[in-house]
Amino acid sequence: MDSEIIEEENHSIRILLKGTDRASVNALRRTMIADTPKMAIHRIRFTQSTTEEDGVVWESVGPIPDEIVSHRLAMIPIPSEGAEFHLPEECPECxxxxxxxxxCPMCEIIYRCTVKGEPEGRAVKARDLEVLGDLKFSIPEEFQDITITKLYAGQLIDFIARANKGHGRDHVKWQPVAGITFYARQHGVLNDKKAAKVLWNLGLTIKEKDFKNGRIEDIAVVDQLKKDLLHVGPSTDHGREFADAITLEDVPGEFILQYESDGAMSPRTIFENATEILSSRLDNISADLDIVL
Ligand SMILES: [Zn+2]
Structure with missing residues (x-):
């Protein structure tokens, strides 16, 4: 399987895979969802307290129950690159x-959060999670605005949250990808120059000169062609006249895989990790088969 990144932007990516088949691409997709580990908050210890300060009683209560706060914390993207953490069950120490x-420091990141409410309401945000240890594991700036809960005068929250590595197959908070899908790469084929005039007359993006020897192969141009073809599809006024003047043809063995990262790792790293995990798993199977056969 050959791969080529055709688009990479912030947390989303599109990758062209060549010399493969649907089952293999799907195996890679499943590996990214279920078997590619990342860090997420897994254990939280809330401190219960009631204190009095200048006549005001501060109590560890809030409008959102601890269980829901825990769930919200679990969904915050925790930086999972830059250090190799062990899975707790495989950690040499634990x-x-x-x-x-x-x-231990080899398998977890610890965050501390202590916030007191204010009369007009104080939103507790992801930026209030203070990392104990290496500052590079602070919540990245772009996610600091994620709201966890809101506190008013007399309310406080105090907890220690521990993040560790896990797999998406155990809980979705450890799933590094979202909206992952793949489809066959297609070429545009001009079958009927006369009927295709229906499309050219609409003055959309794709023109007859975009077809080289009756075909469009460039991925970005084919994407545009797909959008243009919606204007002359079977359910439109032009459908009958246009018919199959231009069709899309699957390219054998080529697929486009696209997904977004949740922000814990770059989409490129997820792809590299997943291919490594999948290939080592396949190696194990072939080694087993060699022994059996
Ligand atoms: Zn450990």
Whole structure:
């Protein structure tokens, strides 16, 4: 399987895969969803307290229950690049401990959050999560505005949150990709020059000269052609006249994979990690088959 990045922007990517088939691309898609690990907040310890300060009673309560706050924290993208964290169950330090005791600098990032409410309301944001340890694991600026809860005078929140690596197959908070899909790469084919005039007469983007020897192969131009063809499709006034003047033809063995990253890792890193995981899994299967056969 050959790959070529055709579009990469912020957290979204489109990759052209060549010399492959639908099943293999789908295996890669499934690997990204379920088997490519990333960091996410997994354990939170809320401190319960009631204190009095200058006549005001501060209580660890808020409008949102702790369970929902925990869920919201789990969905915040935690930086998962720049250091190799171990899965807690594979961590050289903690693997032998019982699950609740696991956690060390090699397998977790710890955040602390202490915020007091204000009379007009104080939104507790992702930026209030203070990382204990390496500052490069602070919540990235673009996600700092994610609201966790809102507190008023007399309300406070105080917790320690621990993030560790996990798999999307166990919980969606560990899934690094969103909106992942793939489709066959297509070429545009001009079948009937006379009927195609219906499209040219509409004065849209694609012109007859875009076809070289009756075909359009460039991915961006084909994308545009697909949009233009919606104006002359079977359900439009021009459908009958236009018929199959221009058709789209699947290119054998070529697929376009597109997805977004949740922000914890770059889409490129997710692709590299997933291909590595998938190929090592396939190697294991062939090694097993060699033994059996
Ligand atoms: Zn550990």
């Amino acid at each position: 693997a032998d401990m019982v699950e609740s005791q696991r956690g």
